[in-house]
Amino acid sequence: MDERNLPTTTFAILGMLTFGEMSGYDLSKFVEKSIGYFWSPAKSQIYSELRRLVDLGFAVEQEVRQEDRPDKRVYRITGEGEEALRAWLHDQEVEQESYKNPLLLKLFFGRLMDHDALRAQLEGIKGQAAGLARELGEVERQIKGEEEFFYPYMTLKAGLAHARATARWADDVLRHIGEREEVSR
């Protein structure tokens, strides 16, 4: 693997390490409450990426003995690693975003579905989106205005905007379907 052509997840891990030394376990937790909304590597992938970072000289590993908990290995980003990260951040050729939504796919074929099943799926989407919006709203209250979290907050805003848009949209669709049923009745 060419140093200039690494998967995005490599840089995601590297970037998280700029917030401080972390173990694979720490990173896994960190992902959930930070970049998880738009980038969520599997646990096993985090561990293998960490090995890669060490191989590349982008991070150093250190074993930490603990008495109250199992031992762990923490990783610290190196100068070389930071350089690589900055180069990636400034590269204009970004991997393009990907969005896959099997529920929209089902809705597209909605004419083949029972209205009840369809409505249930839409209620599901709506509930999930509303739940996510609530969660993110809570995080927002914690980090809004904190200068050190300015950029993370900007990405949180994206998540909130999408979650709210999704919830509103699902409502809209449910209303449209309801109106159609009235007409055909």
Add this chain to the structure above:
Amino acid sequence: MDERNLPTTTFAILGMLTFGEMSGYDLSKFVEKSIGYFWSPAKSQIYSELRRLVDLGFAVEQEVRQEDRPDKRVYRITGEGEEALRAWLHDQEVEQESYKNPLLLKLFFGRLMDHDALRAQLEGIKGQAAGLARELGEVERQIKGEEEFFYPYMTLKAGLAHARATARWADDVLRHIGEREEVSR
């Protein structure tokens, strides 16, 4: 591969075939102007999925000789195929959606970026989102109110909602960044 555990793309192709007989090439075009926003298989995958559908008995293949164009193979969904599709549509256990946005990832680490580079990336997002919103808006004018396109229209609305939300969000972030610069100046 178990019949009850096929990849979503298999059903995506199957679903498109409910709109009429199509060749791999037709499907490829169809995807672009329909489900492409939330499900976009590669061309090569479409062809291999078609083979799978035939193997499973979910579609039948027919060679069509053409004089003005290269010959082609068109595919028609079978009764068995429609049954499998309906079963999938009504299954409550949906594969969950996936969203990957490397640009949000970069923004999360924005404190390591030059403001100009960051602004350029955000302008890029904004431009793309606005462009998509315009495109989808045009399609909307064509299918809005057409009863046969009701469900596709509902999914289009989702695309529009997200594209608009993204454009607004990008503007918001650019404004926030601008304000911060004023303060620190």
Add this chain to the structure above:
DNA sequence: GTCGACATGTAACCAGTTACATGATTAA
């Protein structure tokens, strides 16, 4: 003693992408 949090990995798999390959027909 058992549950939950902490902690680190391996192995197998495959969906999906990218690059490559080929060729017909039409229109500019």
Add this chain to the structure above:
DNA sequence: TTAATCATGTAACTGGTTACATGTCGAC
């Protein structure tokens, strides 16, 4: 003759997921 559209695939690869495996420590 060049480009665009139509048309169908193969081969190689890999990023990422899922399931499995193993264990420590503290609290209840």
